[in-house]
Amino acid sequence: MSGVLLRGGRLLDPASGVDRDADVLVADGAVVAVGDAAAAEAAQRTGVETLDVTGCWVTPGFVDLHTHLREPGGEGAEDIATGSAAAAAGGYTAVSPMANTTPVADTAVVVELVQRRGREVGLVDVLPVGSITRGMAGTELTPFGELHASGAHVDLFSDDGIPLADSLVMRRALQYARAFDVVIANHAQDVALTADAQMNEGATSSVLGLPGWPREAEEVMLARDLILAHGAGARLHVLHLTTAGGVTLVRAARAAGTRVTAEVTPHHLVLDDREVAAFDPVMKVNPPLRTPRDVEVLRAALADGTIDAVATDHAPHGAEHKRQPWEHAPCGMLGLETAFPLVHTELVLAGALDPLTAVARFTTGPASVRDTRGHGGPVVPGAPANLQVFDPEARWTVDPAALRSRARNTPYAGRELVGRTRHVLLAGRATLRDGEVTR
């Protein structure tokens, strides 16, 4: 059978703690050999293609925990094909589409449909997220067991952008989740505190006259969820942490033995609320961009492991919605194609994060949150060949029109980034080749 030899690269494999120059031989969908053995083994085989990846990083394919593919129901902005292409271009081999589709992902039928459609497209593995409550209505539980036992093997449940306000329902969801050892992820926002809110409450909102979205709204709900998860002995995953106070809460809960994991988005690591001053709704997002101080604390928390994963919250919106006045525009920004290049440019090259840790937050980090089914490493013989090759020297400028997503709502238009994914292998097959998505 044919295979691929990735020759001359720097292998960054957080799962095995490896950061060294090493060739990787892939065949029949799996890693066959790593290091000196790879070239030797390749020479023994026929039909092995050699890709010269000198100067590049070879890592496990990235895993996104928080993706909006918009299918079914929102195909005007994105669908599983366009979203998968964007993911492949960003170095991902697995994504977790959120439950807020139409219909909501609260039955086995819907999650199996989404996963099957992902498989047909074949550019990334699609690992659906189920809703916590039926119809994300906040009252009745989704049948976690049914979704977990389904072909989609759902082990992460979230009502996405709709906070589970009722503390009793949240407590029962956490308790019930233990039956299947699945993970609950709640959008931490006390909606009474964010009535009419439009942006982070602070010095900038005061000047712009936009109703403020106080950090307390996130922290109050997060504290409640951590307390409830601790009491229930259940697994809680914290979606898109944005405040310095939230980092303190997660750190304290973990020290107290709470089973908690946390993610941060690329935009909350790179942008702050001063960006809102131009009233361009491309900067409108939930939770909102916070302050430079929050950005600094989030970066440190990502580096020290308080935050386990970078998750994109990739949220495509059509231009017809985003070009409304700020207060009417929907929240959300694209993220899949720019996530790792941003972290590389803004954190790794700035010395805030070493390369292996940066890769870990896109691979082993997500794999510690949920069962990522063969994604995230390690890169060892016998493991599934889900890999990406990143050129850390490639300079490029973000052009919204050139993105693979159907939507164009990237907040990084015109920004120069350093580093870009060159190749991606999904189960040994190229989904991205020299920067081109291969279908």
Added chain:
Amino acid sequence: MTAATAPTVSAPAPLTDLVAIRDLDRAQVDDLLAVAAELLPIARRERATVPTLRGRIVCNLFLEDSTRTRLSFDLAAKRLSADVVAFTAEGSSVSKGESLLDTAQTLMALGVDLVVLRTSSAGAPVQLARQLDIPVLNAGDGWHQHPTQALLDAFTLLQHRPSLEGARIAIVGDVLHSRVARSDVELFRLLGADVTLVAPPTLLPTDVSAWGVTTTADLDGVLPDLDVVYVLRLQKERMHRAFLPPTGEYAATWGIGPARLAALRPDALLMHPGPVNRGVELSSAALEDPRCLVQEQVTNGIAVRMACLYRLLAGPRSEAAREVTV
């Protein structure tokens, strides 16, 4: 009249839109106030309408109720002989702001020369100005800005004082929800005043560190030292959303009644953007007090809006005075 400073020697940078006070520099402000002073007799109907903007079409796009401001802009345009078309969109999808940008594109295609926009959506004039090649004049956007109000307020004060340099001005009341307060603070600061915000903490933005002001809840503590008391309108609905107790406590603590009128210096000035809630933020006696400038503010508003329309439409090189005396 001591009002406006003389036009500066070097021409101010041309005005392409007027959206927020912070977009203006001192020279542009001085220029607008000087032009307003020249146009004031026309606004007051002491002189006839002038043909300065004949043939130009001003569209008043008012997506939020505002009879007073719309009338003021209407009269300002008409005193300069502009054609005025009104676009009010109560009840339509535009009133929700949803197709505002599309509507504005249509207006431009219809040949409108300038859009005056009033909207409840903070920032919408900023977005509109980015989209349109014609000037956008902000007539109030949400809690964000109301630049012509600030200009008319400064203009009115300068009719009574040679300058605002070092003037001690308090803005009293619901600062949080007030576009007037945001524009006034920026303009009063630009003109050199010391500004204090006096408000219940629930009606003050949580972080005004960038405003260059001091804050207090104690009106009586600062009142005797003030040159100007600028009182904001208190919407009664604030008492129903737990900003304030639903009692007379606001009027007693932050309203201007007889005792505070007595404590106010004889040469101090009292202002309000209107419309006034009599008996809440201002007593009837306060409105009738000779130190109260509310009526002057209204008349001056026409002159200031004429100046803004003139500078946005007739261009920086034209001389208001020359054309006015034609």
